[in-house]
Amino acid sequence: MSHAHHLLKLLLLLLAVLAGSQPHGAVAAKFEVKDVTNKTCTIVELLMNFSIKYETVEEKEKLIFFPIPEDAVVSGNSTCGKGSSESSLLVVTFGTGHSVSFSFSRNSSVYYAEKLGVAYNLGDKHIFPDARRNDVSFSSESTGINAQVNTTYVCMTAQEIQMANATVVISAARIEAYVPGSDYSKEETVCEADKTTSTTTVPTTVTPTQPPTPKDPVSIKYNVTSSNGTCLLAQMGLQLNLTYITKYNKTGVEIINIDSNATASGFCESTSVGLSLKSERTSLWLFFSMDTAAQRGSVLHKVRQVVTLRGALNVTNTSLNYLQATLGKSFKCSSKQILQVSPVFALDVFKAQVQAFTVQNGKFGEAEECLLDQNNMLIPIIVGAALAGLVLIVLIAYLIGRKRSHAGYQTI
Ligand SMILES: *[C@@H]1O[C@H](CO)[C@@H](O)[C@H](O)[C@H]1NC(C)=O
Ligand SMILES: *[C@@H]1O[C@H](CO)[C@@H](O)[C@H](O)[C@H]1NC(C)=O
Ligand SMILES: *[C@@H]1O[C@H](CO)[C@@H](O)[C@H](O)[C@H]1NC(C)=O
Ligand SMILES: *[C@@H]1O[C@H](CO)[C@@H](O)[C@H](O)[C@H]1NC(C)=O
Ligand SMILES: *[C@@H]1O[C@H](CO)[C@@H](O)[C@H](O)[C@H]1NC(C)=O
Ligand SMILES: *[C@@H]1O[C@H](CO)[C@@H](O)[C@H](O)[C@H]1NC(C)=O
Ligand SMILES: *[C@@H]1O[C@H](CO)[C@@H](O)[C@H](O)[C@H]1NC(C)=O
Numbered sequence: 001m002s003h004a005h006h007l008l009k010l011l012l013l014l015l016a017v018l019a020g021s022q023p024h025g026a027v028a029a030k031f032e033v034k035d036v037t038n039k040t041c042t043i044v045e046l047l048m049n050f051s052i053k054y055e056t057v058e059e060k061e062k063l064i065f066f067p068i069p070e071d072a073v074v075s076g077n078s079t080c081g082k083g084s085s086e087s088s089l090l091v092v093t094f095g096t097g098h099s100v101s102f103s104f105s106r107n108s109s110v111y112y113a114e115k116l117g118v119a120y121n122l123g124d125k126h127i128f129p130d131a132r133r134n135d136v137s138f139s140s141e142s143t144g145i146n147a148q149v150n151t152t153y154v155c156m157t158a159q160e161i162q163m164a165n166a167t168v169v170i171s172a173a174r175i176e177a178y179v180p181g182s183d184y185s186k187e188e189t190v191c192e193a194d195k196t197t198s199t200t201t202v203p204t205t206v207t208p209t210q211p212p213t214p215k216d217p218v219s220i221k222y223n224v225t226s227s228n229g230t231c232l233l234a235q236m237g238l239q240l241n242l243t244y245i246t247k248y249n250k251t252g253v254e255i256i257n258i259d260s261n262a263t264a265s266g267f268c269e270s271t272s273v274g275l276s277l278k279s280e281r282t283s284l285w286l287f288f289s290m291d292t293a294a295q296r297g298s299v300l301h302k303v304r305q306v307v308t309l310r311g312a313l314n315v316t317n318t319s320l321n322y323l324q325a326t327l328g329k330s331f332k333c334s335s336k337q338i339l340q341v342s343p344v345f346a347l348d349v350f351k352a353q354v355q356a357f358t359v360q361n362g363k364f365g366e367a368e369e370c371l372l373d374q375n376n377m378l379i380p381i382i383v384g385a386a387l388a389g390l391v392l393i394v395l396i397a398y399l400i401g402r403k404r405s406h407a408g409y410q411t412i
Contacts, residue, residue: 028172029068033078033090040182041080042090044102046173052120053165054137056130066127069094087114088177097121097136100168104177106149111177113145118166139163145175147189152176155191214239216336217257219351223362224266224275230359231268232275232288233330237350240282244344256282273356288356323354325368330355333370 033042048068056062072094081088081104093099101117120127123134141163147153158171173191176184217237224232238258243251262279272289322339325331332353339347355364 028174029070029072031072031074031090031092033074033080033088035080039080040179042078042088042102042104042177043179043184044090044173044175046175047171048100049169050118050120051167051169052118052128054122054128055132057132058130059132062130064127068092068100071095075099095121095127096124098124098127101140102143102175106178109149110146111149113143113175113177115140116143116161116168118163118168120166137165139166145173145191147176148187149178150180150185151187151189152184153191154188155194157191157193159191159193214255214257216350217348218260220258220260220262222264222275222277223359224268224273225362226268228268230362232266232273232354232356233359233362233364234275234352234354235364236352236354238277238284239348239350240284241338241346241348242344258282258284290357323349323352325355328358328360329366329368330364331370332367333373335370335372335376337370337372 028045028047030043030045032040032044034040049065050068051063051065053061053063072092075091075093077089077091079089087103087105089101089103091099091101097119098121099117099119101115101119102113103115103117105112105114117138117140119136119138121134121136122128122131123136141161143161144159145153145155153173153175155173156171158169159173161168161170174184179185217239219235219237222232222234222236223230240254240256240258242254242256244254258277258279262277262282262284264275264277266273266275270290272287274288275286277284277286320339320341322337323331323333330353333349334351337349337352339349341347353364353367359365
């Protein structure tokens, strides 16, 4: 666009951190059980946290948290079981007399981790320095972990297993019992919590699941106002489209709408303006700036967000050029715009009107329609013109026809 006027352009900068359920730096511990012939029957790889309630010497209840330590090893009490229906057992011991166990059972098509057991030694002064008792307590509970035989159970989402005095949190789990080969089976059974689709029974082997398309975001009015007046006025619906790769090379899409619960704040400076939208799961920053060098009022738009999801993503883009408008006027677009920030992140903008820097009396200036809207307007105009032409042709044909029939009467 070669406007002689000053143009407002938009640059988007994204800094997205997808805080995972996996604590940074933590590596899933892997445990393997082999039978007498040295053939693997059970493989369990997961992150595990314990929270345990115990009574202190002062007769108070205390709750402590700890992850499964690195010294955890498979105990000799683990077994593969005999015959296809026999239960197998994985026992992992750690520290001073603590252990966690999974007991597996199967039928012809499904295997389950029937029970998860935790034994903790209150006599361990490292973990329970002030415990009243010093014996070993044991709790067990059913797990809900089940998968098709000959498939790997995969569950990245954290699952809580609550027992009387202990809660075990499992995440980033890859589990297979009754392993047919020497390693995990290729086919996977993905746990319900990992499936973003809320539909009913899906086939248990994994196919990339498409999340349901959420409703369009509500259009919300934002403003950033300083003592010098309003420097940003916007009315828009915002939707984040994030593509992420899980640890196991699966692609997922997460669509997040920015709703009215987001807390808006921002700042006004002479050549840059910022709008921050914070909500429970996301923190989004939009920075607009004026391009003085090019003698254009340009708008720098920086997006920074934090989303609680299953991996980590960090994107920065300073070379975007969206939402252009002349200074003093507003950018307007009723059509949905997809602002691609990076290959894995798009900011979708709905029903937008945006004006930065010079906002008179807290009202939008003259609107400059986006190209998408202009194109949408063009179609009805063309159709309208075509219809008008058609009506005209029919009318002329009718008039000519009438004249002819009059002439016909006269000859008879
Ligand atoms: C496990 O505990 C660590 C440290 O307290 C925490 O950062 C992490 O989020 C916990 N993980 C789960 C799955 O609860
Ligand atoms: C699982 O795999 C084993 C070995 O390949 C095979 O014998 C068995 O029939 C399979 N079971 C199921 C339920 O697919
Ligand atoms: C989200 O982005 C992906 C990849 O660019 C695209 O295939 C998908 O249609 C988008 N979804 C929505 C709801 O915009
Ligand atoms: C994921 O893909 C990368 C690159 O293609 C590969 O190196 C890695 O081994 C894969 N990881 C898994 C768990 O399949
Ligand atoms: C805003 O938060 C409240 C309380 O958490 C919730 O009830 C309401 O549904 C939320 N509104 C939207 C639009 O998400
Ligand atoms: C920034 O966005 C532009 C336009 O979508 C794109 O061409 C460019 O590759 C992006 N840069 C980065 C670093 O993602
Ligand atoms: C800006 O937002 C505040 C808080 O929502 C509101 O009180 C004020 O009227 C708004 N100003 C303009 C110019 O829209």
